[in-house]
Amino acid sequence: MTPLPVPSSPSPFVFAPRPARYDTVDALRGLAMVWMTVFHFCFDLSHLGFWPQNFRVDPFWTSQRTVIVSLFLFCAGLGQAIALQQGQGWARFGRRWAQIAGCALLVTVGSVVMFPQSFIYFGVLHGMAVMLLVARLTAGWGRWLWLAGLLALALPPLAHHLLTGAWADAAPWFNSRWLNWLGLVGRKPFTEDYVPVLPWLGVMWWGLATGQWLLARRSAWLQWRLPTALRPLAWLGRWSLSYYMVHQPVMIGVLMAVAWWRA
Numbered sequence: 001m002t003p004l005p006v007p008s009s010p011s012p013f014v015f016a017p018r019p020a021r022y023d024t025v026d027a028l029r030g031l032a033m034v035w036m037t038v039f040h041f042c043f044d045l046s047h048l049g050f051w052p053q054n055f056r057v058d059p060f061w062t063s064q065r066t067v068i069v070s071l072f073l074f075c076a077g078l079g080q081a082i083a084l085q086q087g088q089g090w091a092r093f094g095r096r097w098a099q100i101a102g103c104a105l106l107v108t109v110g111s112v113v114m115f116p117q118s119f120i121y122f123g124v125l126h127g128m129a130v131m132l133l134v135a136r137l138t139a140g141w142g143r144w145l146w147l148a149g150l151l152a153l154a155l156p157p158l159a160h161h162l163l164t165g166a167w168a169d170a171a172p173w174f175n176s177r178w179l180n181w182l183g184l185v186g187r188k189p190f191t192e193d194y195v196p197v198l199p200w201l202g203v204m205w206w207g208l209a210t211g212q213w214l215l216a217r218r219s220a221w222l223q224w225r226l227p228t229a230l231r232p233l234a235w236l237g238r239w240s241l242s243y244y245m246v247h248q249p250v251m252i253g254v255l256m257a258v259a260w261w262r263a
Helices: 023-047 059-085 090-114 124-141 144-163 168-175 197-217 228-238 240-262
Strands: none
Touching (some): 023 228, 059 197, 090 124, 124 144, 124 197, 144 197
């Protein structure tokens, strides 16, 4: 009698396949990266005196910044919905989160050198690190994420109204660096990048809710095959954190070299 084959134990060197990527989400993130690059290049030109612009007040620039940050955080929410649907555990989430938090710390250190009076202590990466944890913990809210996002967007204007009126005595507390990262401030702090938890968590919550809805009802929209011309955007979107950390030092270095050469 022929013995039955004994099932072989899985090799410790066989790794689980990487989760599938959604090119449409990556391309949307890549579009935000391209737009951000153009925005930062114009900012660098202004900062170095080549093309003076008022990036703090001029609506042409402030509105672009709002859209760019919104795209980033909306895509981050979409990404969390996809990661959870694919069974991403806390260990893998933690590794990615640690990369973002570490890069946020590097941004702070670099900005202290470049902008000692207005260094970045809670910019887009700092905010994203906090918001990703919140999004992960609240992903089970389902449809309530839409309402939560709306409340997150509405709270800062209400806080501003109260802190410049009836609650003026509390303004120094909420405007301090210890609490202004929440976004419930009476005035914006003087810093080169400020992305507080509120209202921006609302954008990430809406991205998370949109991702959950698409995966449940319109998954084909996420699997749409990109035209060849748009595939570089998807590639850029997959390497968004690395690109984010490299693009500004490169552009500033090149422009500083041009300024030195022209002097």
